[in-house]
Amino acid sequence: MGAVARKAKTVQQERVIGEQGERTRVKLLEAARQVFLERGYSATRVDDVTKKAGTSHGAFYLYFANKQDVLEALAVETADHMYALADELEGIEVGEAGYQQLRAWVGRFVDAYERHSPVVNAWITAEMEDSRFDQLGREVLGQFAGRIAHTIERGVDAGLRHPVHPGTAAVALVSMLERFCYFWLVRGGPFKRDVVIDTIAAIWYEALFGQRQQA
Amino acid sequence: MGAVARKAKTVQQERVIGEQGERTRVKLLEAARQVFLERGYSATRVDDVTKKAGTSHGAFYLYFANKQDVLEALAVETADHMYALADELEGIEVGEAGYQQLRAWVGRFVDAYERHSPVVNAWITAEMEDSRFDQLGREVLGQFAGRIAHTIERGVDAGLRHPVHPGTAAVALVSMLERFCYFWLVRGGPFKRDVVIDTIAAIWYEALFGQRQQA
Amino acid sequence: MGAVARKAKTVQQERVIGEQGERTRVKLLEAARQVFLERGYSATRVDDVTKKAGTSHGAFYLYFANKQDVLEALAVETADHMYALADELEGIEVGEAGYQQLRAWVGRFVDAYERHSPVVNAWITAEMEDSRFDQLGREVLGQFAGRIAHTIERGVDAGLRHPVHPGTAAVALVSMLERFCYFWLVRGGPFKRDVVIDTIAAIWYEALFGQRQQA
Amino acid sequence: MGAVARKAKTVQQERVIGEQGERTRVKLLEAARQVFLERGYSATRVDDVTKKAGTSHGAFYLYFANKQDVLEALAVETADHMYALADELEGIEVGEAGYQQLRAWVGRFVDAYERHSPVVNAWITAEMEDSRFDQLGREVLGQFAGRIAHTIERGVDAGLRHPVHPGTAAVALVSMLERFCYFWLVRGGPFKRDVVIDTIAAIWYEALFGQRQQA
DNA sequence: CATGAATGAGCTTTCATTCAT
DNA sequence: AATGAATGAAAGCTCATTCAT
Numbered sequence: 001m002g003a004v005a006r007k008a009k010t011v012q013q014e015r016v017i018g019e020q021g022e023r024t025r026v027k028l029l030e031a032a033r034q035v036f037l038e039r040g041y042s043a044t045r046v047d048d049v050t051k052k053a054g055t056s057h058g059a060f061y062l063y064f065a066n067k068q069d070v071l072e073a074l075a076v077e078t079a080d081h082m083y084a085l086a087d088e089l090e091g092i093e094v095g096e097a098g099y100q101q102l103r104a105w106v107g108r109f110v111d112a113y114e115r116h117s118p119v120v121n122a123w124i125t126a127e128m129e130d131s132r133f134d135q136l137g138r139e140v141l142g143q144f145a146g147r148i149a150h151t152i153e154r155g156v157d158a159g160l161r162h163p164v165h166p167g168t169a170a171v172a173l174v175s176m177l178e179r180f181c182y183f184w185l186v187r188g189g190p191f192k193r194d195v196v197i198d199t200i201a202a203i204w205y206e207a208l209f210g211q212r213q214q215a
Numbered sequence: 216m217g218a219v220a221r222k223a224k225t226v227q228q229e230r231v232i233g234e235q236g237e238r239t240r241v242k243l244l245e246a247a248r249q250v251f252l253e254r255g256y257s258a259t260r261v262d263d264v265t266k267k268a269g270t271s272h273g274a275f276y277l278y279f280a281n282k283q284d285v286l287e288a289l290a291v292e293t294a295d296h297m298y299a300l301a302d303e304l305e306g307i308e309v310g311e312a313g314y315q316q317l318r319a320w321v322g323r324f325v326d327a328y329e330r331h332s333p334v335v336n337a338w339i340t341a342e343m344e345d346s347r348f349d350q351l352g353r354e355v356l357g358q359f360a361g362r363i364a365h366t367i368e369r370g371v372d373a374g375l376r377h378p379v380h381p382g383t384a385a386v387a388l389v390s391m392l393e394r395f396c397y398f399w400l401v402r403g404g405p406f407k408r409d410v411v412i413d414t415i416a417a418i419w420y421e422a423l424f425g426q427r428q429q430a
Numbered sequence: 431m432g433a434v435a436r437k438a439k440t441v442q443q444e445r446v447i448g449e450q451g452e453r454t455r456v457k458l459l460e461a462a463r464q465v466f467l468e469r470g471y472s473a474t475r476v477d478d479v480t481k482k483a484g485t486s487h488g489a490f491y492l493y494f495a496n497k498q499d500v501l502e503a504l505a506v507e508t509a510d511h512m513y514a515l516a517d518e519l520e521g522i523e524v525g526e527a528g529y530q531q532l533r534a535w536v537g538r539f540v541d542a543y544e545r546h547s548p549v550v551n552a553w554i555t556a557e558m559e560d561s562r563f564d565q566l567g568r569e570v571l572g573q574f575a576g577r578i579a580h581t582i583e584r585g586v587d588a589g590l591r592h593p594v595h596p597g598t599a600a601v602a603l604v605s606m607l608e609r610f611c612y613f614w615l616v617r618g619g620p621f622k623r624d625v626v627i628d629t630i631a632a633i634w635y636e637a638l639f640g641q642r643q644q645a
Numbered sequence: 646m647g648a649v650a651r652k653a654k655t656v657q658q659e660r661v662i663g664e665q666g667e668r669t670r671v672k673l674l675e676a677a678r679q680v681f682l683e684r685g686y687s688a689t690r691v692d693d694v695t696k697k698a699g700t701s702h703g704a705f706y707l708y709f710a711n712k713q714d715v716l717e718a719l720a721v722e723t724a725d726h727m728y729a730l731a732d733e734l735e736g737i738e739v740g741e742a743g744y745q746q747l748r749a750w751v752g753r754f755v756d757a758y759e760r761h762s763p764v765v766n767a768w769i770t771a772e773m774e775d776s777r778f779d780q781l782g783r784e785v786l787g788q789f790a791g792r793i794a795h796t797i798e799r800g801v802d803a804g805l806r807h808p809v810h811p812g813t814a815a816v817a818l819v820s821m822l823e824r825f826c827y828f829w830l831v832r833g834g835p836f837k838r839d840v841v842i843d844t845i846a847a848i849w850y851e852a853l854f855g856q857r858q859q860a
Numbered sequence: 861c862a863t864g865a866a867t868g869a870g871c872t873t874t875c876a877t878t879c880a881t
Numbered sequence: 882a883a884t885g886a887a888t889g890a891a892a893g894c895t896c897a898t899t900c901a902t
Contacts, residue, residue: 020881021886040343042257045871056888061873125340127402128255134402141398164414168406171398172415176391183356183386187342187349191383199379200387206421236861261897271863276898450902451865470773472687475892486867491894555770557832558685564832571828594844598836601828602845606821613786613816617772617779621813629809630817636851666882691876701884706877866900873893881884 017063025063027053032070037118037186041071041125071126074119075136081112082140089147094158094209102208103201106177110197113181120178121186145170148208155209162210169207176200232278240278242268247285252333256286256340283345290338290351293331297355300327304362309370309424317423318416321392325412328396335393336401360385363423370424384422391415445492455493457483462500467548467616471501471555498560501552505566508549511542512570519577524585524639532638533631536607540627543611550608551616575600578638585639599637606633662708670708672698677715682763686716686770713775716767720781723764726757727785734792739800739854747853748846751822755842758826765823766831790815793853800854814852821845 017025031053035044046067050060064070088105092098113120126133148170156162162169177200183189184196232240246268250259261282265272279285303320307313328335341348363385371381392415398404399411447455461483465474476497480490494500515538522531543550556563578600586596607630613619614626662670676698680689691712695702709715730753737746758765771778793815801811809817822845828834829841 016885018885024886040340042340043344046873047871057872058874058888058890059886062886066872121343125255125257128336129258138402164417165410168410168414169418171404171406172391172395172418175394175398176387179390179394180387183390187353189386191386195380195383199383202379203384203387203418203422207418233861239861260895272865273863273898273900274861277861281897445864448864454865470770472770473774476894477892487893488867488869488895489865492865496893551773555685555687558766559688568832594847595840598840598844599848601834601836602821602825602848605824605828606817609820609824610817613820617783619816621816625810625813629813632809633814633817633848633852637848663882669882690874702886703877703879703884704882707882711876863902864900865902867896867898869895869897871893871895874891876888876890878886878888880886 021063024053024055024059028055028060028063029070029073033074033118036071036074036122041067041122044122068126068130068132071119071122072132075123075133078116078119078123079136079140081116083143085109085112086140086143086147089144089151092151092208094155094160098209099201099205102205103197106197106201106204109177110181110185110193113178114185117181117186121182141171141174144174148173152208160210164207173204173207176203236278239268239270239274243270243275243278244285244288248289248333251286251289251337256282256337259337283341283347286334286337286341287347289334290348293334293338294351294355296327296331298358300324301355301358301362304359304366307366307423309373309375313424314416314420317420318412321412321416321419324392325396325400325408328393329400332396332401336397356386356389359389363388367423375425379422388419388422391418447493451493454483454485454489458485458490458493459500459503463504463548466501466504466552471497471552474552498556498562501549501556502562504549505553505563508546508553509566509570511546513573515539515542516570516573516577519574519581522581522638524588524590528639529631529635532635533627536627536631536634539607540611540615540623543608544615547611547616551612571601571604574604578603582638590640594637603634603637606630666708669698669700669704673700673705673708674715674718678719678763681716681719681767686712686767689767713771713777716764716771717777719764720768720778723761723768724781724785726761728788730754730757731785731788731792734789734796737796737853739803739805743854744846744850747850748842751842751846751849754822755826755830755838758823759830762826762831766827786816786819789819793818797853805855809852818849818852821848 028049032044032049035048035052039048044067046060047057049070050057053059064073085105085108088108092101092105123133123137127137145167149166152162152164152166152169156166164172180196180200184191243264247259247264250263250267254263259282261275262272264285265275268274279288300320300323303323307316307320338348338352342352360382364381367379367381367384395411395415399406445451458479462474462479465478465482469478474497476490477487479500480487483489494503515535518535518538522528522535553563553567557567575597579596582594582596582599610626610630614621673694677689677694680693680697684693689712691705692702694715695705698704709718730750733750733753737743737750768778768782772782790812794811797809797811797814825841825845829836
């Protein structure tokens with residue numbers, strides 16, 4: 001049946017964006033972030049975004065090719081934050097100081113998750129439908145897991161027993177962190193921030209360096 | 216991609232289903248499970264399901280009110296499995312025997328996840344758009360977390376130090392397990408089953424009972 | 431800017447069309463022919479077609495992928511008629527009998543043009559935008575021109591002087607015929623059928639065989 | 646592809662255009678000519694024109710009310726050339742000298758067509774959607790046909806047999822010329838200029854004055 | 861029970877045109 | 882004069898759902 005050559009879509013010709021345009025673009029990005037949170041990625045309509053941004057429907061297409069495109073812009077920003085967070089994991093040490101470092105880091109992760117959760121979740125949804133996001137997701141996960149695995153291995157070299165396979169444990173720990181934040185911050189679980197951070201930091205610490213010496 | 220939750224209209228008032236009808240219904244359910252896996256829940260069209268099931272488009276509406284309805288049927292079945300799994304957690308003990316029980320249990324969870332992953336993921340997606348699934352999800356998570364928290368508390372009563380808040384740790388552990396299986400079995404991570412089970416069981420064990428005594 | 435992979439369009443899966451469906455399909459084809467005539471190809475909206483056909487908007491997409499697809503269906507049919515017409519040119523002879531054959535043939539061409547003009551014109555418009563139609567157009571023109579050129583060459587072999595280059599003259603004659611019919615039957619020029627046919631047949635005859643012997 | 650004739654709104658009330666403005670206007674006209682050639686009239690977007698002209702999008706509306714308006718400006722210029730060409734037909738005589746005059750004239754027509762083809766084709770497309778162009782087209786065709794018919798009639802008065810109805814033959818000849826040039830120069834047919842001109846001039850000559858006396 | 865044709869709401873995207881700067 | 886951001890009216894197309902057979 002229908003197979004007549006379809007003209008290539010007019011690829012939006014790299015419009016140069018002025019100051020006013022940039023402001024509108026940011027408004028749209030923030031609105032999208034917002035709507036992704038409220039309705040989820042697949043249920044989000046371009047119209048929801050423009051309504052929230054207070055622009056016309058058409059304005060959206062001045063700055064983005066489509067829904068995926070906005071998500072991509074947001075996701076890249078988020079990925080950068082994530083990379084930075086992952087890098088901060090490098091210096092964690094054994095001992096009480098290390099535990100405190102870890103605790104602080106988990107706190108920062110939680111903050112970041114809270115800010116970026118709409119994007120993360122949209123992203124996860126989109127992974128199923130678009131391989132580009134899948135790829136980006138793998139990269140970020142890999143970055144995290146690599147840092148953690150490295151830390152575990154350092155512990156092992158230092159003579160600490162480790163109950164687990166570093167690469168696998170690393171992904172498990174990230175999974176835990178990410179998913180817990182999801183249940184807590186997105187789905188709205190009844191947890192207290194301090195307790196959460198203590199609990200997660202403790203589990204991480206033991207997985208990284210073994211039993212903690214407590215008073 | 217119109218997938219906003221649309222209220223089911225005339226829920227087929229208690230149609231009595233004969234033997235042939237039951238077979239068709241099952242074909243549709245299995246097809247749906249399959250398609251949810253391949254395309255994700257929101258991207259799944261009724262047509263994809265009927266095509267895969269080899270029935271007519273119309274047949275679908277003889278057995279289900281809509282897409283959510285199929286998912287619900289599948290989800291209830293999955294939830295039952297999950298409840299059963301959660302119950303099996305009850306008896307876990309301290310010591311090497313307990314570790315082995317835990318290990319076996321994690322193995323069973325992995326098996327169950329593999330079988331039910333299409334439903335679980337569809338479900339997670341749907342939670343965002345339909346409060347029914349949100350509720351069901353909370354219940355299952357609660358069931359798991361409750362059992363685990365209980366186990367941790369038993370350990371505490373038995374004089375084991377516990378570095379963490381039981382209810383929070385419980386959710387964290389379930390999060391880890393669920394998410395890891397997702398990255399591994401759905402997204403396709405490069406992990407080896409034995410290593411995964413060992414690693415996860417070890418982390419769980421330590422979170423439940425503290426440092427394991429190893430040879 | 432926007433370049434995230436766009437999912438391949440769901441190619442309409444070779445639906446099997448029943449009797450009722452076939453009737454609808456024909457209604458849509460005839461309606462399209464009609465609207466192409468009234469508004470021209472580019473100005474034609476799918477909605478115009480469905481309105482004229484008395485079907486819903488959606489029905490259109492059950493049978494055609496898009497506007498081009500309908501035109502293609504019509505164009506293929508038209509091309510077949512044209513090929514048949516072209517073949518009939520083969521036997522034309524020198525002399526009064528040949529002139530009468532030619533006259534009759536021009537008459538049949540005019541009839542065919544009248545029936546197919548909406549398609550022809552849509553087609554010509556579409557050639558500019560879609561290479562598939564361009565190709566088809568070349569083929570039909572080539573078929574006609576080939577037959578005519580052959581006839582001219584036969585005349586030359588028979589010792590008739592020919593003032594012209596056969597291949598070029600052939601295209602010129604077809605151009606004349608097609609375009610005249612356009613001005614006359616589509617644009618609505620004030621010509622009388624008999625006169626037109628006589629005139630055109632006469633010009634053709636002379637181009638094919640040289641001066642006609644008249645009483 | 647919204648191209649339904651939209652009535653021009655505020656036709657820029659007689660703006661006085663300075664020198665710089667005039668240059669911009671000309672740039673836009675030439676760009677439009679160019680784009681009409683490349684993409685066809687209906688597929689042409691105002692944006693294509695301004696991009697090619699190197700002006701801002703808004704500048705277009707400083708000089709033209711809309712797409713039709715540009716075409717009209719170009720078409721009027723083209724029509725003037727055509728009128729001039731038509732007038733040159735007047736003096737054609739019988740005999741070899743006349744044939745040579747005709748030959749030269751066809752050559753000039755071809756030159757003119759080549760230059761004006763984008764406009765001619767845009768125009769033909771627009772005729773279907775806008776009666777202004779239809780009218781202009783009729784006038785030009787009428788002008789040509791009138792001159793030719795007149796020439797044929799002069800031949801008849803001079804005692805030449807003519808196989809055809811002058812008015813009808815006139816339109817047929819113009820049709821041939823126009824359409825051939827289209828297939829050749831726009832669509833890109835494999836013809837050689839000399840041969841084309843000879844062939845067409847020959848057919849015209851015979852239709853005008855009957856069989857040519859050849860050496 | 862099963863079928864598949866028909867419907868139409870809903871979403872995406874494009875572009876001519878206006879307007880503030 | 883020129884610019885380019887914004888607007889919104891059309892289209893285009895998809896798909897859940899209904900219904901006649």
